[in-house]
């Protein structure tokens with residue numbers, strides 16, 4: 001590793017994430033030697049890798065100087081790709097690629113559904129959803145109470161998926177559809193999920209499928225409003241005008257996909273962390289109250305959203321390095337979450353870590369809308385887990401998602417011993 005030059009470090013290819021997981025050694029070197037480092041790997045437009053918590057915070061708190069519109073994640077550009085045309089006509093225009101003042105108007109349409117008070121009211125429902133999940137798995141158990149499963153698909157994905165679809169008012173029978181669209185969205189570079197296609201449009205065909213479904217859903221809610229977020233969005237206005245279809249559907253798309261995939265990855269990654277740290281699992285079994293701090297430690301440890309990109313709107317000096325207008329900056333949240341300048345013993349997984357100023361939910365203008373929901377999902381999930389699961393063991397190799405954008409296990413073959 002030390003023979004490698006900084007330019008040779010791979011912090012970006014999907015194949016490397018699938019094979020090795022997050023490149024924590026590379027980030028540690030970047031933080032120590034060049035925390036604002038310019039990369040120009042083949043197939044990608046150049047970008048600055050921003051790896052310390054302080055620099056990510058400085059950039060994130062200035063959305064006018066560092067915009068989210070345009071390039072917002074790092075993936076290789078397909079041959080013949082025209083970035084200018086793509087940025088002018090993005091396939092989605094949603095909160096994560098909108099900027100103030102427009103961004104604030106759109107965020108206001110949904111924010112009251114995700115306040116701590118609104119989310120606290122969901123706890124009883126989340127309890128039911130989680131209990132049913134374990135009951136259904138218990139039905140498949142053998143005489144000794146053991147059941148085989150893919151923890152990611154059969155367990156971790158289920159509770160956050162059911163909760164966000166209920167908030168949106170998407171019926172149960174559409175869950176598989178939502179799951180497929182989400183996997184295709186976050187698995188753009190993963191051979192298991194990606195759509196083949198010559199053009200960007202073909203590769204992103206799943207967005208059209210989601211929009212066609214939103215047409216149906218919003219028409220239904222206009223005719224017959226219910227107590228769900230889709231009914232609110234069906235009637236939404238900004239400055240007295242109906243919200244344009246493209247932005248409205250993009251917002252719905254974002255809440256739908258961001259609302260469960262990330263939490264699933266935190267649950268799956270949390271399972272592996274507890275598996276690798278039996279002392280922490282034992283502590284949690286003794287005192288589920290540890291989840292008050294533990295949910296955030298699981299988010300810090302797993303950092304399901306690895307990066308987002310900003311584009312400088314003017315020249316700017318960051319950490320002594322000159323950034324030019326138009327340059328792209330990749331904010332590596334997972335690197336910030338091991339930053340020695342912020343965390344005492346950053347490579348230790350400690351459920352009682354406090355304070356825990358991690359950047360797993362981002363910071364500033366685009367701070368995660370669903371952070372309170374994600375925390376509650378995790379608390380309820382792990383509380384039930386220690387009540388219902390007497391023992392578990394891995395039952396085959398863990399496979400990781402091929403993506404540098406969102407990270408985590410894609411499949412975890414497992415055997416679980418469930419209490420009836």
Ligand code: HEM
Nearest residue numbers: 095096258259262263266305308361362366368369370374
């Ligand atoms: C552990 C789970 C989660 C993690 C790690 C996570 C992470 C993040 C991060 C890092 C951002 C910042 C994006 C940026 O910098 O541009 C973000 C934004 C966002 N998240 Fe989450 N998220 C999680 C769960 C959720 C849930 C449950 C929802 C459901 C509503 C959600 C909805 C959103 C939305 C709508 C945004 C965009 C906010 C904006 O641009 O103003 N997330 N999330």
